[in-house]
Structures are given as C-alpha cells and as structure tokens.
Amino acid sequence: METEIIKTNELHKMDPVFGQLSFDDHEQIVFCNDKDTGLKAIIGIHNTVLGPALGGTRMWNYASEWDALNDVLRLSRGMTFKSAVTGLNLGGGKAVIIGDAKTQKTPELMLKFGEFVHSLAGKYITAEDVGMATEDMDLVRTVTPFVTGISEDKGGAGNPSPITAYGVFMGMKAAAKHTFGSDLLEGKTVFVQGIGNVGEALVENLSNEGAKVYISDINQDRLEEVRDKYSVDIYGGKNLYAEEMDIYAPCALGATINDNTIDQLNTKIIAGAANNQLADERKHGKMLRDKGIVYAPDFLINAGGIINVYAELENYDRKEIMRKTENIYNTTLEILKKAESNNITTHEAALAVAKARIDARKQENQ
Numbered sequence: 001m002e003t004e005i006i007k008t009n010e011l012h013k014m015d016p017v018f019g020q021l022s023f024d025d026h027e028q029i030v031f032c033n034d035k036d037t038g039l040k041a042i043i044g045i046h047n048t049v050l051g052p053a054l055g056g057t058r059m060w061n062y063a064s065e066w067d068a069l070n071d072v073l074r075l076s077r078g079m080t081f082k083s084a085v086t087g088l089n090l091g092g093g094k095a096v097i098i099g100d101a102k103t104q105k106t107p108e109l110m111l112k113f114g115e116f117v118h119s120l121a122g123k124y125i126t127a128e129d130v131g132m133a134t135e136d137m138d139l140v141r142t143v144t145p146f147v148t149g150i151s152e153d154k155g156g157a158g159n160p161s162p163i164t165a166y167g168v169f170m171g172m173k174a175a176a177k178h179t180f181g182s183d184l185l186e187g188k189t190v191f192v193q194g195i196g197n198v199g200e201a202l203v204e205n206l207s208n209e210g211a212k213v214y215i216s217d218i219n220q221d222r223l224e225e226v227r228d229k230y231s232v233d234i235y236g237g238k239n240l241y242a243e244e245m246d247i248y249a250p251c252a253l254g255a256t257i258n259d260n261t262i263d264q265l266n267t268k269i270i271a272g273a274a275n276n277q278l279a280d281e282r283k284h285g286k287m288l289r290d291k292g293i294v295y296a297p298d299f300l301i302n303a304g305g306i307i308n309v310y311a312e313l314e315n316y317d318r319k320e321i322m323r324k325t326e327n328i329y330n331t332t333l334e335i336l337k338k339a340e341s342n343n344i345t346t347h348e349a350a351l352a353v354a355k356a357r358i359d360a361r362k363q364e365n366q
C-alpha cells in the first residue's frame, strides 16, 4: 500500500501527458469518456503531415491509465514511421479502449467510440487491433466513415494477415540477399516463433520456397496442425534463442530481442512480423549490429497489413496491394545498405528514411 502511494505521488509530480517519456511531439491526444456505456478510451494522433492518422484500436485491460496512455503514445508514434517508410500518404494514430474485450465490449460501447472517432472529422481513421474484430469495425462504420478493416462484403479489403506475412517474406528475402548474396531461401534454416494468423502464412511462403522451417508456439494443437499442413518441424528444444539458425522470425510477442536473448542468439538474420521486437530500440539495435546480426526492422517489413487497409481508402485492387507489399523487398534492401554505409543501425536507417519523407512533405506544405 505504502509503495502504491509513493508511486502515485511520484507520477503526479511528472507532467501527466506532455512530460511522459513516450510522448514524442504528438499532435493531439483525445480522452473519451461515456458514463452510460462505460467507455474509457484514448485516441493518440502522433503526426498527420503525410495524411490522416491511421491505426487500429486496441481494447486491453490495462493495469492503470498510465499504462493505457503510454501504450497509445508509443503505438501511434510507431504507425507514423510505419506508413512513412512504406511510402503511404498516411499519418500515425492509434486508439486504446480500457477494459476487457471479452466481457466489457458491447455494441453500445463500440458505437459511442465510433462517435468519438467521427468527432475528429477524419483526422484519425481507425481499424482493428488486439481485442477487436472485423464485426466491431462494421459496427463503427454505421456511425462514421472514418474506419477501415471492415468486412469484404461491406467494401473492406479483408483479412490483412496473409498480406502482412507476404511483406515479411519479402523483407526476409531482402535481408538474405544482403547477407548471403542471394535471396533464395531454399535450404536456409528459419525458426518461426508464433504460428498464428501471420506466422502460419509465413510458414507457407517459406515451405513453398524449400526453406528448412522450425516452428514454435505455446499452443500445441496449432503446432501439430501447421506441421501436418506444410511438412515443417516442430522445435522440440528448450531454448530457441540459442539454436544455430540462419533466420529468426519473431511472429508472436514484442521485446523478444533484449539484454538476455541477444547474448544467446546464434542467427545471421532477424526478420519477423511482431511489433516492437527490440525491447530498447537504440541499445538493442546497436547490440545486434555489434554482433553482426542483420535485423530487418519490424515496422518496415510488417507493413503489409497497413497497405491492405490503405487500399480501402484508395480503392486499390488486389494487384496494387501485392505490388506495394512486394516493394518491401526493395525498401528493405535500400535500408540495409544505408545502415551499412552510414555505420548506423538498421532501425535508425529506417527511421531516418521515414523522417526524411515527413520533413520533405512539411517543406512542400509550407
């Protein structure tokens, strides 16, 4: 109890929003409250220089409002750079709803949230994230046009995961070209950690190309299902990080690249779908570089999903979505080269490209 009081007092001493560590010149933070439906949400608009701030809504049972605020600040910033480096005319935004999606998400709450999104007149466009489904976005669509990720029969672009996986595959091939001189993954040992929606589709791409794939997941049924479908191997060991491999593909959780795992890692390349793979962008990016591991930045190679929802706004067809996703190969190759020639980390190189695009547009707009 004593610690709690001290902690709260300490937090109160900090500037509550603009003084937060994760605050990075965000343009607008909107706190949404509705007593009748129990809605408590925060919409974070990080940057709208390149276009409207697009990013999903996450519903999560946050331990505190500080955690929710920190998450929305961090996630919305990430969206700015993801869209910028991918060449999309979108800014970065994200929303969080505080609560348990399984027990507290009601149609009324989602409609009220949609009204708040609508009140921003298109400056923020929402989509699905953790705790949200296509049906939730369909509901939001009834009160605002500023939503993507809706059902295909309602004009949406459908499930983004296979597109995300294809982009990751392209980024991985570019990293292989950079590292081994060839982008052919045949015979390369790839460990895919997390075989959910994206992981499974990645396994399919890899096994079609003849890579030697090992899969790991906490869900045993899924492991067996995916193994039988694609004739790949289930990783049976205790510590995946220490295994010798060509490519490590984190497709489950973030922050798996940290002080503890980098020391153990015995891979040449890291290329996967998970968001925020580096526990600490700067420190761990540098540690990987020092160790000679080529890291394909997550926000660059997992952009297939955002390309897919962007298509809804621009009325792109499937061909254009695939062309743009395939281009992740070229962008990754350029960024890996840039990092090498400038002696910076690949994460820094990707951020620099994204920031340069935003700065150039800012100049044009002046």
Ligand SMILES: NC(=O)c1ccc[n+]([C@@H]2O[C@H](COP(=O)([O-])OP(=O)(O)OC[C@H]3O[C@@H](n4cnc5c(N)ncnc54)[C@H](O)[C@@H]3O)[C@@H](O)[C@H]2O)c1
Binding pocket: 160, 161, 164, 193, 194, 195, 196, 197, 198, 199, 216, 217, 218, 219, 222, 251, 252, 253, 254, 273, 274, 275, 302, 303, 305
């Ligand atoms: N779906 C998309 O289009 C998309 C786009 C961009 C980024 N991402 C990111 O990619 C990752 C995967 O997304 P998804 O849609 O496939 O999610 P998912 O929930 O379908 O799959 C995640 C899988 O990881 C497994 N998992 C969880 N903890 C694990 C652990 N400790 N070790 C091994 N496996 C574990 C789960 O059992 C599940 O099978 C997430 O980090 C997500 O944020 C997804």
